[in-house]
Amino acid sequence: MNFGHPGIPSLGGAPGAGGQNPNGMSESEMKAVKYIQAGMESCIAKSIMAGGMGFVLGGAFGLFMASMRYDTPLSSPINPANPNLPTGAVPGVGAAATQTISDLPLRQQLKIGLRDMGKSSFSSAKNFGTVGAIYSGTECCIEGLRAKNDLDNAGYAGFLTGAILARKTGVKGAGLAGAGFAAFSLGIEWYMRQPGDE
Secondary structure, eight states: OOTTOTTSOOTTSOSSGGGOOTTSOOHHHHHHHHHHHHHHTSHHHHHHHHHHHHHHHHHHHHHHHHHTSSSSTTOOOBOSSOTTSOGGGSTTOOGGGOBOGGGSOHHHHHHHHHHHHHHHHHHHHHHHHHHHHHHHHHHHHHHHHHTOOSHHHHHHHHHHHHHHHTGGGOHHHHHHHHHHHHHHHHHHHHHHTSOOOO
16 A cells, blocks of 8 residues: 555556646646746746836835935925926026925925836836846847856846847947946856855
């Protein structure tokens, strides 16, 4: 008798307990696991996941950075007639008529602050998501083409990502951005591959 231990053939000759495989999953469950694993290993899925995680992280980062912006000596004056416009945009509103955000009523401070935090958070989320999606997809494609998982993939992917993101600056700008992003990617990848402190 096998007493229901996985991997020990039962009396009927089927592997595992009750005719299931050693992992305790049925055939349909095993197929589902294989499909999920194949999907997670595809470059498109990796790129989408990295873009989504970058979007969430970028949104949180943008929200945090926007919350640090107000009531500092670097706060720019606002136009009291229309807080969305810069001070110089309306004729007749000079330096004497300008206010800082802390001079406004609380409700207006919150309205301006939350609107700005939302814009900043969304902008940062888009940027982080774009970088994550491009880098992850590029690295996955390079890894598939080279059939290797090594440090060089990070450098190549970093260079291509930096160059793609800076493509509007011209060849020189794209090359410099690619080199900078490649150096950063190599540094991070080298650090992540270090043996853990055990």
